[in-house]
């Protein structure tokens with residue numbers, strides 16, 4: 124087992140990030156540049172994310188389906204904005220089965236086109252609506268600059284594609300999903316997010332409008348954590364999908380699409396990790412608790428292990444994911460370090476002296492605190508502690524975000540703060556794409572979104588000084 128050293132966050136944040144991923148054995152580089160091998164520890168987090176999201180989707184009436192990886196190239200051409208947005212990063216198959224294909228096939232970068240081509244056959248009448256489907260799959264986007272989990276050529280995600288009779292129904296759906304993404308981020312990843320509307324420049328290619336949730340990472344940069352698009356009738360028109368209304372007219376169908384990807388694992392690393400490695404929020408940890416028995420002499424070993432077996436007996440029944448580390452070849456100190464860098468939220472230490480007092484020692488991964496706990500009813504104590512950890516991870520991330528959020532009305536100060544520490548800059552914006560572009564050129568900061576739950580407020584655009592009705596969030600982003 125190779126010892127892996129983790130660079131300090133304060134020294135080099137981006138090296139710290141890759142070191143943490145290596146130390147926790149989450150992912151590896153692949154032979155093809157930009158691709159990624161997700162190792163079992165990383166995949167286990169993804170599976171937990173999938174389970175939570177999948178349950179929320181199904182509770183709101185969605186079903187899973189699967190559409191093919193290959194899409195006829197001509198499909199992409201049918202929606203003008205969509206092709207413009209995606210053509211530069213599409214991988215194309217020109218040969219297969221030993222010969223040149225009549226029509227090249229693209230490897231899906233997203234599935235609107237093939238799904239709406241199919242919906243034409245499935246949707247005839249208002250009775251067929253709404254149609255609420257989701258698929259779990261991989262997609263390929265040929266990225267020039269890649270980073271493990273955050274931006275990879277191939278990634279895993281879920282993509283929802285729904286069809287509705289009215290604009291209002293589609294809008295309600297787009298917002299419902301945005302709410303699910305927010306609850307998922309906050310309740311599972313312990314990551315506070317801001318819901319809002321993307322600007323015209325930043326919206327999805329082919330959408331009427333796009334909503335996003337935006338989170339702050341540990342270096343003050345923003346990360347777009349999930350997007351929900353109201354597609355209007357754009358794809359229905361491109362693929363000629365109409366339905367007969369209750370009154371007997373024919374109308375084009377309204378659509379939404381929405382996605383959340385494996386980049387959330389990168390978000391989890393950057394939101395909660397520390398100089399000792401990743402910290403996995405209890406609700407996404409497969410191993411929530413590790414028990415490290417401590418002993419010197421063989422006769423101690425037997426007594427300690429026996430006690431461990433007794434007090435962990437109710438754990439499985441209580442729904443606690445746990446491991447007992449009985450590897451004799453390693454010292455307790457080595458084991459502590461090993462489980463810390465794997466991000467296990469809670470460690471239970473127990474030695475001969477603890478047995479005398481009928482207690483154990485609980486060590487929290489999130490803040491390093493150690494405290495004694497009785498062996499009686501330990502499962503309940505553990506469950507409570509895991510909940511406390513989950514809650515305090517969220518609060519810590521929220522406090523960090525609030526501490527690095529500023530209301531800025533002066534452009535020189537805007538630059539200065541971005542260079543010094545990053546963060547979310549709440550500034551006024553007149554609504555023009557030109558100002559947005561110029562700010563980006565000057566400072567590398569983009570408008571993350573136009574927050575939905577912020578007060579209207581008169582002000583002047585940070586760039587041009589024209590009238591503005593509300594503040595938006597500017598930040599440098601992943």
Ligand SMILES: [Zn+2]
Nearest residue numbers: 553558584587
């Ligand atoms: Zn302006």
